[in-house]
Amino acid sequence: MILYEILGKAGEEKRTVLTEIEAKAILGEAGINCTDTQLATSKEEAVALSEKMGYPVVLKISSVDISHKSDAGGVKVNLKDKAAVEKAFDDIMNSCKAACPHANIEGIAVQGLAKAGTEVIIGMIKDPSFGPVLMFGLGGIFVEVLKDVAFRIVPLEKNDASDMINEIKGKKLLEGYRGQDPADIPFLEDMLLKLSALADKTEAIAEIDMNPVFAYKQGAVVVDARIILEAD
């Protein structure tokens, strides 16, 4: 079990931030669909992984000390060939070292480019009185500016998952808007229920952030994930 292997590594620290690769491994094991994401520790390995996964790919800095990867110049999307991957590898390393000189850099995560979809965010936080609480909202400005999010206490029942999605003001955007595809709402409900089950059985997880999740007419995929563990 990847989950217990990673939990075992957490050690004595009060809070342990996991990398995107570890977070996606735990979520994947819980049945939540994530982009296949693997670590490269050299440029050659990044190219080899890209060729194995198939272009276009995305490269991202992998460091627990850099949680906002794009802010540090640590994300390059839509890389279409070997030359683009090699250049992105150097560019990411250079800008992240400049932006965060003390960060411990594990390597660079390579993943396939997910096709664009409706962006949603799904998260888990621990409320001091209610315990684990799930959050659902639309991505980007909807959550950052409009705070259009719904919360439910873990464990969720099936109707909690659908109520949460129905509750957000931007719900119409999930139903297909101006020619945009509708989102697969039953699939998103299932993601919420699987995340609820994971949070419910794993006390050591303090926080989960799946941001963004791309929702499609059929299915959805987590393209970025973060998990924080907390020692009791």
Ligand code: ADP
């Ligand atoms: P950050 O740490 O800055 O949140 P993200 O991993 O979320 O980094 O990447 C930033 C943005 O890049 C995402 O919001 C998304 O739009 C895009 N992105 C990231 N990974 C992928 C991917 N695998 N496929 C397509 N787009 C991606």
Ligand code: MG
């Ligand atoms: Mg993100």
